Amino acid sequence: MNSAETQQLKKNYFWNTLGSLMTSLSSVLLLIVVTRTLGAELGGIFSLAFAVGQQYQILGAFEMRPYQATDIKGRFRFGTYLGSRYITCLAMLLAICCYALWTYGISYEAGLAFSIAGLRFFDAAEDVFHGMFQQKGRLDIAGRALFLRSLTSTVTFTVVLIVTRDLLATCIITALVSLIALVWLNIPAARSFGSIRPSFAPKPLGLLFAACLPLFLGSFLQSDLINVPRYGIAGTLSNTDQTVYAIIYMPALVINLLVGFVFKLLLTSLAEMLELRKLDEFIRLLLKCVAIIAGVSIAGELTAYLIGIPILSLLYGVNLDAYLSVLLVIILGGAFNALSVILYYSLVTMRAQMLVVICYLGADVFAHAVSGWLIPSYQLMGAVMTYDLSMVLLCIMFLASFFYSFKKQK
Numbered sequence: 016m017n018s019a020e021t022q023q024l025k026k027n028y029f030w031n032t033l034g035s036l037m038t039s040l041s042s043v044l045l046l047i048v049v050t051r052t053l054g055a056e057l058g059g060i061f062s063l064a065f066a067v068g069q070q071y072q073i074l075g076a077f078e079m080r081p082y083q084a085t086d087i088k089g090r091f092r093f094g095t096y097l098g099s100r101y102i103t104c105l106a107m108l109l110a111i112c113c114y115a116l117w118t119y120g121i122s123y124e125a126g127l128a129f130s131i132a133g134l135r136f137f138d139a140a141e142d143v144f145h146g147m148f149q150q151k152g153r154l155d156i157a158g159r160a161l162f163l164r165s166l167t168s169t170v171t172f173t174v175v176l177i178v179t180r181d182l183l184a185t186c187i188i189t190a191l192v193s194l195i196a197l198v199w200l201n202i203p204a205a206r207s208f209g210s211i212r213p214s215f216a217p218k219p220l221g222l223l224f225a226a227c228l229p230l231f232l233g234s235f236l237q238s239d240l241i242n243v244p245r246y247g248i249a250g251t252l253s254n255t256d257q258t259v260y261a262i263i264y265m266p267a268l269v270i271n272l273l274v275g276f277v278f279k280l281l282l283t284s285l286a287e288m289l290e291l292r293k294l295d296e297f298i299r300l301l302l303k304c305v306a307i308i309a310g311v312s313i314a315g316e317l318t319a320y321l322i323g324i325p326i327l328s329l330l331y332g333v334n335l336d337a338y339l340s341v342l343l344v345i346i347l348g349g350a351f352n353a354l355s356v357i358l359y360y361s362l363v364t365m366r367a368q369m370l371v372v373i374c375y376l377g378a379d380v381f382a383h384a385v386s387g388w389l390i391p392s393y394q395l396m397g398a399v400m401t402y403d404l405s406m407v408l409l410c411i412m413f414l415a416s417f418f419y420s421f422k423k424q425k
Contacts, residue, residue: 023152030158037165038138039272043265043330048173050258051332052180058331059254060124061131061182062261066245067114068132070238075100075107075139078230079223081363083146085286091223093147094214099223100143101213107139123183130186137164137193144201151208160200168193229368233359236375240405241352243382244398247390260398262331263342266315266323267349274308274353278360285364294421304357312350319346341399348403351410358413367420374412378405 045065050058083096111132119125141164145157171192176185205211214220248257281300288297319342327342328335335342362371382405389397 023155026155027153027158030155030162032158034158034161034165035272037162037169039269041165041169042268042272044169045172046258046261046265047330048176049182050262052176053182055255055258055333057182057254058261058333059257060127063245063249063257064128064131065134066242066261067128068111068135070235070242071107071110071114071132072135072139073231073234073238074110075104075136076142077103077224077227078234079227080142080146080149081360082227082230083143084149085364086150087286087290091219092214093208094210094212095216095219095223096143096146097211098213098215099220100140101215102220104136104140107136108133127183127186130183130190134168134186134190134193137168137190137197141197141201144205147205147208156204160204163200164193164196167196226368229372230363233368233371233375236372236379237359240375240379240382240409241402243379243386243405244390244401247386247401248395248398251390252394256395258331258333259335259338260395262327262333262335263338263345263395263399264402265327266319266342267345267352270311270315270346270349271352271356274356278304278357281360285361289364298421301357301361305354308350308353308357312346312353315346315349316343319343338395341395344396344403345399348399348406351403351406355406355409355413358410358417361417362413362420365420365423367416370416370420371413374409374416377412378409381405381408 042065046058046062049061077099079096079099083091111129114132115125115129119128141160145154145161148154148157168189172185172189175188176182179185202211244260245257248260281304285297285300288294288300320339323342324335324339327333359371362368382401385404386398386401389401391397393400
């Protein structure tokens with residue numbers, strides 16, 4: 016590797032890490048602003064709608080980023096990826112609209128839920144450009160765009176909500192600013208690599224959707240799996256309990272977001288290792304990632320035990336003194352979730368998409384089954400137990416699938 020390649024790799028890591036940190040921090044800050052400005056009751060409504068938006072964001076992105084970034088042979092042109100994103104993002108907005116109307120009817124609450132969940136549209140829309148930048152070895156452009164758009168959106172949301180104290184107006188204004196930032200930060204850079212004209216040719220689109228369908232189904236099931244405790248709380252407990260769960264879940268969420276974003280850096284390298292049959296290097300890289308997760312999780316547990324509750328209570332303005340055990344248990348579940356992310360991307364690299372779907376389906380069915388008993392019986396601890404047990408089961412199934420798929424690579 017020459018000096019120019021080394022410098023580019025450093026820029027890729029720097030900007031991708033910065034963008035990942037900003038995105039992770041944004042999820043934390045938005046809930047802080049809502050709970051401190053409007054109270055825990057509206058904080059619960061916001062956290063549930065935002066989680067729903069994250070789930071439907073997967074429909075918008077259709078989990079094409081891992082496939083696009085590892086498409087080192089250029090099976091599909093960028094125009095095909097872009098054309099597919101037009102279709103999936105439209106489907107995402109329609110799905111959110113149906114969710115809001117089904118849940119709240121034609122009402123102010125439906126508009127509020129749509130506007131909150133719809134903020135995730137921009138993450139799905141720009142991801143296709145970031146996949147191209149990564150494929151071209153310029154992940155620094157993607158990271159810089161992600162950082163600046165997330166920063167702009169977070170600042171806009173914060174300022175407007177504090178000034179207006181109107182959550183619906185805040186979401187609408189933030190969406191407009193996000194759209195401008197998305198176009199300004201991504202389109203000119205994308206054009207420098209070639210045409211960005213979308214292609215809607217039926218055959219390539221059909222093949223692309225078919226290739227990514229298992230990944231989408233697996234990822235959508237994963238998001239549903241993570242949201243099962245929230246849905247259980249919504250049906251059994253109060254909006255304030257929803258807020259408490261969202262706050263307690265934040266440390267685990269931040270760890271998982273960081274692992275997901277940082278591990279995306281390695282997707283192309285992992286694909287190349289498999290293509291060149293460098294299987295020992297492939298395993299060593301995965302083991303390093305597992306060691307990092309273990310270290311971060313242990314540090315997270317110690318920090319949470321010593322100062323986690325006072326800091327979270329101070330940040331969100333909600334008394335959490337009774338929830339230390341809940342916090343420690345959910346961070347443990349977050350560690351298993353982070354491990355599942357690594358195993359997931361490893362299986363994707365080995366093109367074991369159907370195994371991914373089967374594993375997620377099994378864990379999701381299990382989560383729905385146990386949540387109906389655990390949450391009414393144990394309240395918030397029951398919700399956390401649902402999350403932890405589901406993540407452990409998912410890791411076991413992913414690990415078995417990994418050994419099976421890796422054996423086929425030899």
